[in-house]
Amino acid sequence: MDLTPRQAEILAFIRRHCVEHGLPPTRAEIVTAFDFRSPTAADDHLRALARKGAIELRPGVSRGIRVLEPEDPPEAANDGVPLVGRVAAGLPMLATESVEGWYKLDRRMFAAEPDFLLRVQGWSMRDAGILPGDLLAVQRRATARNGEIVVARIGDEVTVKRFERRGDLVRLLAANPDFAPIRIDLSREELVIEGRVVGLVRNGGFGIS
Amino acid sequence: MDLTPRQAEILAFIRRHCVEHGLPPTRAEIVTAFDFRSPTAADDHLRALARKGAIELRPGVSRGIRVLEPEDPPEAANDGVPLVGRVAAGLPMLATESVEGWYKLDRRMFAAEPDFLLRVQGWSMRDAGILPGDLLAVQRRATARNGEIVVARIGDEVTVKRFERRGDLVRLLAANPDFAPIRIDLSREELVIEGRVVGLVRNGGFGIS
DNA sequence: TCGAATACTGTATGTGCATACAGTTATTCG
DNA sequence: CGAATAACTGTATGCACATACAGTATTCGA
Incomplete structure (x- = not known):
């Protein structure tokens, strides 16, 4: 199943957050980044992404978000x-x-x-x-x-x-x-x-x- | 300043945890991995590693550990x-x-x-x-x-x-x-x-x- | 036209986690 | 020797976070 534009935005943010900060975001951090008013908005998106296989959620674990397809190509350059x-x-x-x-x-x-x-x-x-x-x-x-x-x-x-x-x-x-x-x-x-x-x-x- | 053997072990564990789980460990997870009896043991090591510049700690942030030198030596030292x-x-x-x-x-x-x-x-x-x-x-x-x-x-x-x-x-x-x-x-x-x-x-x- | 998604707001609740405080036992070093 | 550092034990405290529940508005295929 394909991601909606909004879901792709959320996924891109998660990826960027991992690269920039070295760890996945919390629901609250997603809320801040997208100017949501409720943590549920972030949580809904996470569940949708998990259901579609884009990420993996680990229950009860803070920042327990794992992006399953790290990048589009494994590295276009010729290093292997x-x-x-x-x-x-x-x-x-x-x-x-x-x-x-x-x-x-x-x-x-x-x-x-x-x-x-x-x-x-x-x-x-x-x-x-x-x-x-x-x-x-x-x-x-x-x-x-x-x-x-x-x-x-x-x-x-x-x-x-x-x-x-x-x-x-x-x-x-x-x-x-x-x-x-x-x-x-x-x-x-x-x-x-x-x-x-x-x-x-x-x-x-x-x-x- | 150089790391002690124990500190190097902790650092290696943090690196491994990041690779395997996609996020840094909590104090409690370090405690479990090393069979400590107190979260302070883990915290002491994290502070020592931060003081020596091996990692960066972000106060108040869960899993706020960032390894500053991602690779051991990027490819050096190893002549094959x-x-x-x-x-x-x-x-x-x-x-x-x-x-x-x-x-x-x-x-x-x-x-x-x-x-x-x-x-x-x-x-x-x-x-x-x-x-x-x-x-x-x-x-x-x-x-x-x-x-x-x-x-x-x-x-x-x-x-x-x-x-x-x-x-x-x-x-x-x-x-x-x-x-x-x-x-x-x-x-x-x-x-x-x-x-x-x-x-x-x-x-x-x-x-x- | 009705159910099922998507995309949210708003409020709670309990636990995951960072962190402070107070000690203990070695080891190193000037 | 005494002080500093490493490497821990043990107990607390409270914010950081995941997550449940209850709604609202919109779109879209059947």
Whole structure:
């Protein structure tokens, strides 16, 4: 549900108050800021905002207001790369819907500078040491060379495979005998290369709870 | 003026509280967190912190605590973590002889904060997706829990294995059927745990020249 | 035309919280 | 040694705040 203009004003005030004073406002402070005559006016707005999921209210706690979506964009500037989780069908790779977070990477750590991180799903690259849950550092590229591991899109599906091309015939090879190669005839079918894998980061699977 | 260890603890708690709950703590909440018996204990610390310029107190305002230096050091002091290559026989893990470089890591990317990176040699952990040339993010720890993947030293050799202990018998398990488990009887032999693996970074093996 | 929101006014009530006052026990320092 | 500081215990007091109850006016979709 969308916020009314007035509710958006209140929410903006709460955000501003948090930044300027380091803590959320009280009902009374909202009353003063908007020149209300009753604390209930402020309280009504808070309840409306909470009902619509914009804030969280903690009963009995002074200043117990928490803004749930801190900012519109996570920080437009380029101080990190986005982590892309499940890619929603039909959407571009970096659609905000799919971005789970932003991470700063030391680019020297990878073979080339990555543009985003992609979470691996499935076991198809198991024998290349790429396991489900791993994060792949991906560099955006529309083309690929033989032998590179690429992020490709076939129809609505995003897949990670080793790239092999002979003339017009492309083969996307899994690194797992349980998965058959995918063959694409470029003269008849379309293949979109989203990028090439330049690094891998793993943060689970080491037996740590 | 410098903070006492106790004051630093209080300050750390205030910071953590702000991040986790979105607002500063009350005196009572500090009392609960530190198991004090009197609100004055919390208040004394707040006044000391304010006097030393670490925080700002706003009289008469509930939760009127503002941390003046939001970050510890914004990014300074932390040059990153060292990359340890081949560990020279007999030398401590982090001897300068073995350090090949320093890398800055986004610590949120791993299960726990790593202290150094170690380059993997050999195929013994192949089936855990840990391949030769990979960099393991290692947290220094003298002890380990069952199931954790650890960096251990046996005599002069450093090895990475999965840790299993039953009483005095420790088994270091490879993730590759070609490698037999290493058995150590703690009552007769010594086993030094150098740390536990909390993450993995790979920068090669993707077919990029 | 009637209910359901939105957007308020006005008054109360009780507790969440900051804060003052009075001590105690170590530790440090000139 | 005596004074200052750190690190507390224990008890009070009263404003700061969240919150309930009772209305009013306006808009808007069914």
